[in-house]
Amino acid sequence: MNFKLETKNLTVKYGEVYGVKDISLAAPHRSVMALIGPSGCGKTTYLRALNRMHDLTRVANVEGEVLFEGKNIYDEDVNPVTVRRKIGMVFQKPTPFPTMSIFDNVVAGLKLVGIKNKTLLNEVCEKALKQAALFEEVKDRLNTAAVSLSGGQQQRLSIARALAVEPEVLLMDEPTSSLDPQATLKIEELIQSLKKDVTIIIITHNMQQAARVSDKTAFFYEGNLIEVGKTKLIFTSPEKKQTEDYITGKFG
Numbered sequence: 001m002n003f004k005l006e007t008k009n010l011t012v013k014y015g016e017v018y019g020v021k022d023i024s025l026a027a028p029h030r031s032v033m034a035l036i037g038p039s040g041c042g043k044t045t046y047l048r049a050l051n052r053m054h055d056l057t058r059v060a061n062v063e064g065e066v067l068f069e070g071k072n073i074y075d076e077d078v079n080p081v082t083v084r085r086k087i088g089m090v091f092q093k094p095t096p097f098p099t100m101s102i103f104d105n106v107v108a109g110l111k112l113v114g115i116k117n118k119t120l121l122n123e124v125c126e127k128a129l130k131q132a133a134l135f136e137e138v139k140d141r142l143n144t145a146a147v148s149l150s151g152g153q154q155q156r157l158s159i160a161r162a163l164a165v166e167p168e169v170l171l172m173d174e175p176t177s178s179l180d181p182q183a184t185l186k187i188e189e190l191i192q193s194l195k196k197d198v199t200i201i202i203i204t205h206n207m208q209q210a211a212r213v214s215d216k217t218a219f220f221y222e223g224n225l226i227e228v229g230k231t232k233l234i235f236t237s238p239e240k241k242q243t244e245d246y247i248t249g250k251f252g
Contacts, residue, residue, distance in 0.1 A: 003067075004029040004199040005050060005087070005169050010064035012045050012054060019045030020223045022064070027169070027216070032191060032200045034214035034231065036207065038252035042223040043203045047171050050201065051087035052080040068169070085109070088167035092174040094154030096146035103142040105157055109165040124164050132160035133190050152183025159190065170194065172202040176209065188213050207247055211235050219243045 006026040012019040020042040027033045035043040052073060054060035065072045073083045096105050104111075106125045115121065125142070129135035134156040138149070146157055155175060162170060172191075176184040191200055191213045204210050210217055211231060218228040219240075227234065227243045238244045246252045 003027065004069065005201070006067045007046075007050070008065040008067065010046070010049060010062070010066060012042075012049050013061045013063075014057075014059050018223045019060075020049075020220070020225075023225045025218055025225060025228060027199050027201055029199055030195055030197070031215040032195050032202060032213050033216040033218060034210035035201065035203045035218050035220060036205070036210050037220035037226075037246065039205075041220040043220050044173055045223075046220070047089075047173055047201065047203055050169070050171055051084050051089055053084075053089065055080050085165045086167055087169040087171065088162035088165070090155070090159050090162055090170065090172045090175050093178050094151060095158050096149070096154050098145075098147050100146055101143045102138050102146050102149070102157065105146045106160050106164050108161060128160040128164040129157075131163050131194065132156045133186060133193070134160055150183070152179050152186060155179060155183070155187060156190065159187075163194075167198060169199045169201070172200060174203050174205065177205070184209075207235070219246060221246070 003026040008024050010023040011021050023046060035046065037043055048054055049062055050066055054062055062074060066074060068083070068087065071078070097108060100108065103125055106128050107121045110121060110124060126135060129138065134153060137153060146154065149157060159175075176187050179187065188209065191202065194200060202213065214231045216228065217231040217234040219226045219234065221242060227238060227240045229239070234243065235247060238247065
């Protein structure tokens with residue numbers, strides 16, 4: 001199996017409190033993996049460990065390995081900024097930079113590393129917006145404020161900004177939880193389109209969404225990985241009763 005991103009015995013602690021414990025899990029290349037489980041079970045903690053977001057939290061301690069193309073991203077010779085370009089993140093709520101235009105939002109990552117070529121920036125902006133299925137809606141107002149967009153458009157803009165730096169993995173933390181059904185559908189269609197080029201790991205509390213968009217599903221509970229497998233099997237014939245109870249709504 002061709003794994004793009006893999007964790008081996010990953011443990012994250014906040015002081016003496018465990019966020020996740022001893023998680024070994026692999027995401028196949030060009031696929032979608034859903035992380036499910038009740039609130040507080042460790043899904044976001046796990047996701048943030050995959051691109052070294054915990055570096056920004058002093059009390060967090062990460063043990064074990066996160067392997068990106070076979071290389072541990074926590075090795076001393078690895079630059080976390082480089083990691084986050086290769087492994088992008090889309091958060092629960094849209095995160096447009098409020099003082100920037102649509103165009104400047106999309107190319108912010110490129111400008112940050114010193115790219116100033118206007119032609120290149122224009123090409124990257126158009127490509128990323130098209131990948132995010134937003135270009136046709138905003139092409140005539142790229143210089144207007146990003147906050148003028150609807151919530152669903154802002155979330156697709158956030159995805160376009162992540163795609164502009166050409167990540168190989170995209171982490172999505174409940175990307176549709178604050179969106180209406182129509183906007184949610186567009187994001188789900190986008191996920192299916194993007195997996196032809198990128199590996200996607202998505203947290204969702206919506207069981208129907210997990211069933212619709214993912215190829216593989218991992219069930220977390222109290223910081224532990226309970227079960228992982230092909231999504232169809234997880235939802236139709238889970239091996240663990242705990243998984244079945246969660247999926248059928250008996251708790252969570």
